[in-house]
Amino acid sequence: MTEPLYKQVINTLIQRIADGEYLPGSMLPSEFDLAADLNVSQGTARKALVELELKGIVQRSQGKGTFVTVRTPENSLFHFFRLRTPQGQQVTPELLSTDVKIRASSKEERSLLFNAPKKVFEVSRVRTFKNQPLCHETSIVPIDLFPGLHERCPLPNALYVLFQQAYSCVVISAEENLTAGLLEDPVASLLQQKVGTPVIVARRQARDLLERVVELRTTTILTHGSSYNIDLR
Amino acid sequence: MTEPLYKQVINTLIQRIADGEYLPGSMLPSEFDLAADLNVSQGTARKALVELELKGIVQRSQGKGTFVTVRTPENSLFHFFRLRTPQGQQVTPELLSTDVKIRASSKEERSLLFNAPKKVFEVSRVRTFKNQPLCHETSIVPIDLFPGLHERCPLPNALYVLFQQAYSCVVISAEENLTAGLLEDPVASLLQQKVGTPVIVARRQARDLLERVVELRTTTILTHGSSYNIDLR
DNA sequence: TAGAGTTATTCTTATATAATAGTCAATCTA
DNA sequence: TAGATTGACTATTATATAAGAATAACTCTA
Numbered sequence: 001m002t003e004p005l006y007k008q009v010i011n012t013l014i015q016r017i018a019d020g021e022y023l024p025g026s027m028l029p030s031e032f033d034l035a036a037d038l039n040v041s042q043g044t045a046r047k048a049l050v051e052l053e054l055k056g057i058v059q060r061s062q063g064k065g066t067f068v069t070v071r072t073p074e075n076s077l078f079h080f081f082r083l084r085t086p087q088g089q090q091v092t093p094e095l096l097s098t099d100v101k102i103r104a105s106s107k108e109e110r111s112l113l114f115n116a117p118k119k120v121f122e123v124s125r126v127r128t129f130k131n132q133p134l135c136h137e138t139s140i141v142p143i144d145l146f147p148g149l150h151e152r153c154p155l156p157n158a159l160y161v162l163f164q165q166a167y168s169c170v171v172i173s174a175e176e177n178l179t180a181g182l183l184e185d186p187v188a189s190l191l192q193q194k195v196g197t198p199v200i201v202a203r204r205q206a207r208d209l210l211e212r213v214v215e216l217r218t219t220t221i222l223t224h225g226s227s228y229n230i231d232l233r
Numbered sequence: 234m235t236e237p238l239y240k241q242v243i244n245t246l247i248q249r250i251a252d253g254e255y256l257p258g259s260m261l262p263s264e265f266d267l268a269a270d271l272n273v274s275q276g277t278a279r280k281a282l283v284e285l286e287l288k289g290i291v292q293r294s295q296g297k298g299t300f301v302t303v304r305t306p307e308n309s310l311f312h313f314f315r316l317r318t319p320q321g322q323q324v325t326p327e328l329l330s331t332d333v334k335i336r337a338s339s340k341e342e343r344s345l346l347f348n349a350p351k352k353v354f355e356v357s358r359v360r361t362f363k364n365q366p367l368c369h370e371t372s373i374v375p376i377d378l379f380p381g382l383h384e385r386c387p388l389p390n391a392l393y394v395l396f397q398q399a400y401s402c403v404v405i406s407a408e409e410n411l412t413a414g415l416l417e418d419p420v421a422s423l424l425q426q427k428v429g430t431p432v433i434v435a436r437r438q439a440r441d442l443l444e445r446v447v448e449l450r451t452t453t454i455l456t457h458g459s460s461y462n463i464d465l466r
Numbered sequence: 467t468a469g470a471g472t473t474a475t476t477c478t479t480a481t482a483t484a485a486t487a488g489t490c491a492a493t494c495t496a
Numbered sequence: 497t498a499g500a501t502t503g504a505c506t507a508t509t510a511t512a513t514a515a516g517a518a519t520a521a522c523t524c525t526a
Contacts, residue, residue, distance in 0.1 A: 005479090006478085080465045198431045230463060232408070264475075275514075279477090
């Protein structure tokens with residue numbers, strides 16, 4: 001093979017995690033054991049593990065070991081949730097309402113989602129911050145990837161935790177496209193705002209470990225007491 | 234020192250680049266030469282260089298060498314410019330107008346900018362895309378960091394290129410905070426839009442190699458034919 | 467100008483030592 | 497004696513050095 005060894009190791013480990021062979025929160029074999037297992041040097045195993053840590057797939061700490069990253073309600077919510085107060089503090093939203101539907105997918109949804117599913121779940125929710133409406137989210141996920149999702153009511157605050165724990169589907173990256181917009185009904189009334197209030201509309205494509213697009217999400221955000229924070233490199 | 238060797242190497246190299254000892258586009262010494270120079274092993278020098286590449290400060294290619302990253306008008310503009318068409322293509326804006334002023338800084342500007350400058354340049358510009366107004370930018374930079382900036386008219390499309398080439402000031406990271414807003418005059422008329430058009434307002438703090446905040450920028454963005462694109466990890 | 471050979475550079479692997487964290491039993495103290 | 501503290505031991509990752517392999521650019525020659 002022409003692909004670097006450490007990349008092969010990375011792919012092997014990602015596959016094992018995706019297969020549920022290494023479960024969230026469990027400890028991976030040590031660098032030496034992994035190296036022996038995969039017939040590479042400890043340094044190569046190390047390079048792979050460091051890169052996996054960089055991707056947020058595992059967490060390492062000296063003297064303890066390497067662990068598959070667990071999505072807790074706290075870290076999961078914040079991982080992709082970029083709203084901050086003017087003072088730079090995390091915004092911790094609360095869930096006001098949740099609504100789940102099953103429906104046929106649109107042509108565009110099929111073209112974007114993994115496996116072009118015919119049916120999808122549509123999860124709509126309103127979040128608040130300090131008892132003020134903050135944002136309205138609509139998540140679209142393939143029904144065949146998450147069977148029985150609608151029976152799991154009430155759905156948790158952070159969907160991705162559920163995806164990982166119940167379906168071994170680990171969301172690790174996402175792309176968002178933001179546009180400026182004006183509130184219209186019915187979202188305006190859900191957010192208890194006037195029609196015409198300026199908002200940021202964020203359209204997200206979320207990808208799992210295997211780079212599959214497993215969720216489309218549209219978030220309509222009020223930016224009265226918070227702003228969408230981004231680090232550019 | 235208790236700090237790891239390779240971090241000391243990183244800091245040394247960053248300092249040298251900031252001092253103009255290694256100029257943009259120039260080749261750094263080889264891993265071996267650098268190691269000999271700094272009395273470390275080649276592997277340690279390597280680790281430092283890899284990290285610098287990760288930060289975007291240098292570019293490496295096998296068989297050629299390691300080079301200080303050059304901000305060209307093309308890559309500089311795009312590095313922090315996240316607007317994309319609905320098809321996902323880069324938006325390449327054109328400069329419609331530029332306006333440079335010297336003025337006293339506000340209290341807030343002094344508190345944010347490096348060295349709390351009393352006087353600042355204020356560079357205002359309007360960009361277009363496909364002959365349509367796209368965004369309005371206002372950059373605030375300390376006058377003492379960039380002496381003579383106002384005499385360099387016409388200013389180039391990308392300010393950061395000028396900062397690097399003329400002032401050895403390399404902008405490598407930035408933080409932006411986005412809010413939703415409605416256009417008001419005078420920006421509305423500059424963008425040839427009605428008052429009340431929804432926009433994204435992006436407030437940026439740009440940092441240089443030494444982590445100093447060297448620019449405050451406010452961009453007012455129309456999102457008719459493009460959207461603000463973000464990769465979340 | 468085509469191609470072989472040379473050189474410079476990064477990439478990969480190997481090995482050794484240091485630092486860190488956890489475990490458990492022995493010891494001290496009230 | 498109960499509970500806390502200490503210290504020895506083990507497992508693990510972090511750091512550092514070194515050396516060989518692979519790659520790309522360059523140079524010389526026919």
